[in-house]
Amino acid sequence: MSRFVDRVTIHVAAGGGGNGCASVHREKFKPLGGPDGGNGGKGGDISLVVDPGVHTLLDFHHRPHARATRGRQGRGSMRHGAAGEDLVLPVPDGTVVLTPEGEVLADLVGPGTTFVAARGGRGGLGNAALASRARRAPGFALLGEPGEYNDLVLELKSVADVGLIGFPSAGKSSLISVLSAAKPKIADYPFTTLAPNLGVVSAGETVFTVADVPGLIPGASGGRGLGLDFLRHIERCAVLVHVVDCATFETDRDPVSDIEAVESELADYTPALTEEHGAPDLAQRPRLVVLNKMDVPDAQEMAELIRPELAERGWRVFEVSTATHEGLRELGFALAEEVERYRAERPAPEPARVIVRPEALGDSGFTVEPDPEADDGFIIRGDRPERWVHQTSFDNDEAVGYLADRLARLGVEEELAKQGAQPGDQVTIGDVTFDWEPTTPAGLAMLHGARGQDKRLDADDRVTKDERRAAMKARRSGAGADEPVAEPISEDRAEDAKGAAGEVDEDEESEW
Structure with a gap:
């Protein structure tokens, strides 16, 4: 028995981007021929397209979940991963796309009218694309971004005269x-x-x-x-x-x-x-x-x-x-x-116009807010910082150092210092929380070491926040005379950090 369905809730998940590849070219008599890891492929988009042959939302009633394929991972020898296939969902003429709260996102009228319901994630850069004067042979690659996930409400409003x-x-x-x-x-x-x-x-x-x-x-x-x-x-x-x-x-x-x-x-x-x-x-x-x-x-x-x-x-x-x-x-x-x-x-229909939204003058692209759930904690919000965190493999020290360089160049370190952040305070970006280390200078990655490592992460001998708390409790209990006390950072150590920073990687792609 046929059914007429004119209102459904769908759950769309675009494909995630493929991971970049960290590879070094090797051949006879040339064991280290330079980085040659390819980029990951872009994830597939999910689009709603008006199809004159579709007259009801019944298919979405039975299958409300839609998922696009993810991009392929990059490989060595400069082989980039394939992009995921886009998923096209046909909808009847007169379909209105809304958020669960009732906000109208699109009014699909006319055959071929398209609305991108979820965008696929961008693929991660391979180490060949990350090479620069500071990092001639990166031992890491960027991870692919996750695809968008949206809950949408589709309403069919008949197009009748x-x-x-x-x-x-x-x-x-x-x-x-x-x-x-x-x-x-x-x-x-x-x-x-x-x-x-x-x-x-x-x-x-x-x-x-x-x-x-x-x-x-x-x-x-x-x-x-x-x-x-x-x-x-x-x-x-x-x-x-x-x-x-x-x-x-x-x-x-x-x-x-x-x-x-x-x-x-x-x-x-x-x-x-x-x-x-x-x-x-x-x-x-x-x-x-x-x-x-x-x-x-x-x-x-x-x-x-x-x-x-x-x-x-x-x-x-x-x-x-x-x-x-x-x-x-x-x-x-x-x-x-x-x-x-x-x-x-009725006025004549106007052709679709391309909407350009330039960034506001002086917009830093991120905000720093106090964390309401943690004392001495801060939350960093912004498209670029959150995207960079998703692209970072935190089991690779060199990748973590690269993230620190990007955040420092964006001005995150300076803004945290302006808001009174202290060494060891918790900083949250996206779903990742870490202790802030303001003494880590950006640009020190140019000091060569083993691939996949960053000397700045190994050279830190500062007393941690937990150790300071333990010492404070010991002093209050009367046993603090024998406990170590955190020492302030000396001027010589600060000068060494500045000298080690050297030049900034200007060739790195700021958009990524």
Whole structure:
């Protein structure tokens, strides 16, 4: 049995980037021929693309998780890893992409319209790309970045020119079946229609689409019945048509009260697509009234009673019968006239523009904040510092030293010192926490040592923060005379650190 699904939550995970390779070229009589590790491949993106052949979100209801492939790892001999394959997810025309909080991210209207739901991570650089005057043969490579992971809500808003609204069993499905070639389910009990029906109507040279929106009853905008689920399908309609049952046997109902009840629900409903997204308020849409079931004798009497009252509101009234096809031709041409007027008033679509967001002048690209969960702790936030941490292999001392150089050149060390950070304080970047070592000079990596090592990390003999705390506790307990006390950093040691720093690696790629 087929199902109509117009709202789903999907979980998309783009592919991670491949790791770079740390390799040294070797051949006969040339054991150390220089670094030749290739870069890792980029991870695959996940995109939503409008496909005219897709009419429901049912596939996402059964398979809400989507994952793209990751990039391949780089290899020696300058062989770069292959990029992961992009994953394209077809969606129906009129799909709106929102965050779980309700923020509209994209309105996908028109075949081929594309939205990148999750971007793949960039591949890590191999040691060949990291070589510079300071590091002629790096013994490390950068790791690939993880791909984006997003939870998205997809809502389908039917792209129809005319929306048929009214109480259940008013004859909307019967009307769309005789106006077009649509074959909806028709029965004589309420809520027969459980999903919107779309039909294509031709009136002269005008071709337009008609949607049957079910479930509009008092309280629909608050979740009663089916109205809240399907009110969204009239947001894009150019014309709203009230379909009224003039032959109802319910004594507590009449056509005018039915119209007023539906209008009240339309006024209470707040569309997700505001005027900023090309959807004006529902109150501004033109209305037509269709008095249905004119083949029943009692319906003629009811129509004569309410026609003057409806005419006073400025609405055009049409008397039709879906059984005898009375008045259908006039109704079709009237709808075509309203649709043509709406299309003529709409502004011409503008081509998509490339949006460039330059960095603000003086923006350092990161922020330093006190850590609320740790005393004497700091949190560093920013795209580049967090990305660099993801790219660092912390089991390689040389890679850690390279990260320290990048952070120092960015100005992180200076900003920490300005905010009063002390040696040994905890600093958190992303999901990594480490003790701050301000005496580690940037640029000392040019002092050659074993591959994969950094002399600055091995030459630190400073008393740690834990040792200072232990000494303080011992002094307070009266046993502090025999405990070692942390010594301040001498001026000679500071000068040695400055002299060892040498020049900065200017050739390293700052973008990475």
